[in-house]
Amino acid sequence: MRRAVTAAAVAAAVLAAPAAAQAPVAVKDRRGDVRGALDVVRVAMERGVDGRLRGEVTMAEDWSTSDLRTASGPQGSICLQLYTRREAGAEPPDYLVCATPPASGDELAGRVLRDRANGRPRSVARATPSRPTARTLYLRFTQTSIGRPAFVSFASEAVTRAARCPKPLGCRDTAPDPPGTARLTLRENAPPG
Secondary structure (H helix, E strand, O other), rough: OOHHHHHHHHHHHHOOOOOOOOEEEEEOOOOOOOOOOOOOOEEEEEEEEOOOEEEEEEOOOOOOOHHHOOOOOOOOOOEEEEEOOOOOOOEEOOOEEEEEEEOOOOOOOEEEEEEEEOOOEEEEEEEEOOOOOOOEEEEEOOOHHHHOOOOOEEEEEEEEOOOOOOOOEEEEEOOOOOOOOOEEOOOOOOOOO
């Protein structure tokens, strides 16, 4: 009788416990493959205990918000490129999750953007950027904001528009090198690939 009660208590505790965080999926990129201040050397994604997704972009050197800011014209950005249905290399990403500089100050703004066939990407949700180290940016966002896919293939891109960078594209570094991506499975019934 006692064994049955103990087994039932353990089962109830397991069912009541929050979902475990998913180990991050990461890919490294070689150092020194770009001219700008933002040289991406690692990109990772994981699902947190709360179900939100967290992207991580790490640079080779320390960087600051001012590396993304220009006096006039378009600003720089650090983005995750997310493929939920499209094929990387053949089509643009389905979603971008980006951090951009504010007009003044150091607090980055984060947005989830959905690509549109007939226009510029449209903002669909907020993302929460944070800086755990001087080299790394985290971008947190909900699975709902990207359509709750079974899996997501991802890469990152950092763009700076320093004076020495070509106009109008700026200095860009993508990790991994195109058309490479890494893949994070979000549901067990995700198709292979």
